[in-house]
Amino acid sequence: MGKVLMKGNEAIGEAAIRAGCLNYFAYPITPQSEVAEYLSRRLPEAGGVFLQGESEVAVSYMIFGAAACGERVFTTSSSPGISLMSEGISYITAAQCPAVFVNIMRGGPGLGGILPSQADYMQSVKGGGHGDYKLLVMAPASVQEAVEMMMGAFALAEKYRNPVMILGDGLIGQMMEPVEFPDSLKAEPTNKDDWATNGMATRNRKRRNLVKTLYLDPEELNSHNLMLKAKYEQMEREEVRYEAYNVDGDYRVLIVSYGTMSRVCRTAIDNLKEQGFEVGMIRPQTVFPFPKTAIYAAVDRQSCRAVLCVEMSMGQMVEDVERSVSGRRPVHWYGKCGGEVPTPEEVMEEVRKIVK
Amino acid sequence: MEINLTGIVVVVGNYGSGKTEVSINLAVHRKRAGxxxxxxxxxxxxxxxxxREAKGPLSEMGIEVVLPPDQYLHADLPIxxxxxxGMIRQPAELTLLDVGGDDAGATILATLEDAFKNRLIRVLQVVNPLRPxxxxxxxxxKVRKEIEQAAKLAVDGIIGNANLIDETSADDIYDGYEFVNGxxxxxxxxxxxxxxxRELLPAIDVRRFSCPVLSIERQLVPPWKKALPFEKQSPSG
Known part of the structure; x- marks a missing residue:
């Protein structure tokens, strides 16, 4: 099949089906409602189930229920909706159930606005709900990358028995780009008989499986948390993904930026290059686990005098960038939030400002 | 072959078929023709x-753009x-209505039923066969039927808009033409x-088409790209 022209939201829905996920529960919210709209047509054709919950809280527990039964399942929402789901996400993580959550971020806090934003970074990578937990969080910069991350998310969720989040901004959801769906990314079904409440009759082993999040014995809860921690450490060893751009030459500034914001930075870097000003970029594709080592290594370049973190928030990822740089270079931040996306010209001006 | 549309033209189609980009460029094309x-x-x-994102360039061309009041410009409210x-009752030489996608977007037309009464209008469906x-x-x-039911207006023409944005090939254009012709x-x-x-036009043999061709100078671009500025005169082709 050749390429088709799709909106990010439609492509994310189609990618889930192509990856082999036929359960989608959601509640509509701008700017991601097209996922629900698209799947309300497509899922019945594909033999799947789309259920609209009565709220995002309800949706998160529908996801929990389906995942606990061993079903592949996902939902999509936007910022305020993800806040409502955060309790359920904490439970699902505690119960070690695989599921995929998509956040097409809009401006906040509160109802905020409906235009693109990246202000849910902290919520996504530091845990929006309670307790010690982490999500594996991937941030696409194009519609094609959203497709590939979405298709890959189910296998990762099942590998770690942990929710995976696709963190996009309103632009990823709303813009149209040509896409294709690589068959190679279809997620093979995994055996969940060891833990899922998928019915005694379907299993060889006649032992009851119990999916739970309550551990009253302090020692048992501590061990449970240590086991979860070990999984997050494994993600940090095995799942870090990033893209390096224009880092072969002697760059004077290193930009760290993710999602669609990084595409604005890329244009700024290309324009600056034409003016003889070299700027490199590390674009985290996973924001948890964060590409700490890559950033640490990139600032080591002798020519690199400073780091600039550009994000559509009031400065969230910059904390992880500072942590990665560990004081070896000054770290600056530039961003806007409210729906206005910084322009390439504004990014260029910021870069010039910091190495005057 | 020239595009000679005048009167009231309503542009409909499914989500993402390219209604807005087509409407903006059609407005500019006709304005250039006087x-x-x-x-x-x-x-x-x-x-x-x-x-509304192309309001500046359109106004500079002398095209009047009718939008919701400023305070609602960034809302998703049905205003x-x-x-x-008023603009339907007292139309310009060419009055273009750029309607939202699908039957949901076309529903708005039904509320204008009174204004449309006894007026000659054209309702054109934009089709991009490279869209889901x-x-x-x-x-x-099916899209046509759903739009007609919601709009209480009959579609009476097709605009072929086959494209993959920056990745459109000449073959996509020829195949797209065959599709809409069929x-x-x-x-x-x-x-x-x-x-x-516009940038693909030199690679296209327009003699293969039995209908006019509208050159698109893309205006609705993501923030990392620049919209092509409209030239006062029509580019060749």
Missing amino acids: VDVRIADLDLVNPYFRT LSPLVA FTETFEGCL LSEQSGLALEFITVA
């Missing part, structure tokens, strides 16, 4: 990539400017024109 043009943004269903009914749900004749005709034959709907991006 026609007095007014365009209204009736997209009440999608908060991104709307006609229809009262100016719209309109890659077959059946899909296109759709026109099967449905009896006139094929009004097809579109080709």
Whole structure:
């Protein structure tokens, strides 16, 4: 099949089906409602189930229920909706159930606005709900990358028995780009008989499986948390993904930026290059686990005098960038939030400002 | 072959078929031909990539753009400017209505039923066969039927808008033309024109088409790209 022209939201829905996920529960919210709209047509054709919950809280527990039964399942929402789901996400993580959550971020806090934003970074990578937990969080910069991350998310969720989040901004959801769906990314079904409440009759082993999040014995809860921690450490060893751009030459500034914001930075870097000003970029594709080592290594370049973190928030990822740089270079931040996306010209001006 | 549209032209189609980009460029094309043009943004269903984003360049060309009041410009609220009914009752030489996607977007037209009464209007469906749900004749005709029911207006023409944005090839244009030509034959709907991006036009043999071609100077671009500035005179082709 050749390429088709799709909106990010439609492509994310189609990618889930192509990856082999036929359960989608959601509640509509701008700017991601097209996922629900698209799947309300497509899922019945594909033999799947789309259920609209009565709220995002309800949706998160529908996801929990389906995942606990061993079903592949996902939902999509936007910022305020993800806040409502955060309790359920904490439970699902505690119960070690695989599921995929998509956040097409809009401006906040509160109802905020409906235009693109990246202000849910902290919520996504530091845990929006309670307790010690982490999500594996991937941030696409194009519609094609959203497709590939979405298709890959189910296998990762099942590998770690942990929710995976696709963190996009309103632009990823709303813009149209040509896409294709690589068959190679279809997620093979995994055996969940060891833990899922998928019915005694379907299993060889006649032992009851119990999916739970309550551990009253302090020692048992501590061990449970240590086991979860070990999984997050494994993600940090095995799942870090990033893209390096224009880092072969002697760059004077290193930009760290993710999602669609990084595409604005890329244009700024290309324009600056034409003016003889070299700027490199590390674009985290996973924001948890964060590409700490890559950033640490990139600032080591002798020519690199400073780091600039550009994000559509009031400065969230910059904390992880500072942590990665560990004081070896000054770290600056530039961003806007409210729906206005910084322009390439504004990014260029910021870069010039910091190495005057 | 020239595009000679005048009067009231309503542009409909499924989500993402390219209605807004086509409407903006059609407005500019007709303005360049000396026609007095007014365009209204009736997209009440999608908060991104709307006609209002091209207001500046259109106004500079002398095209009047009718939008919801300023304070609602960034809302996804169903607000229809009262100016719209007025512009239908007293139309410019060419009055273009850029409608939101699908039947949901076309519902707004039903509320203008009184204003449309006894007026000659054209309702054109934009078709991009490289989009989901309109890659077959059946899909296109289903969209048509749903829009007609919601709008209480009959579609009476097709605009072929085959494209993959920056990745469109000459073959996509030729295949897209064959598709909408076939759709026109099967449905009896006139094929009004097809579109080709300005930068692709030199690679296209327009003699292969039995309908006019509208050159597209893309205006609705993501923040890392620049919209092509409109030239006062029509580019060649």
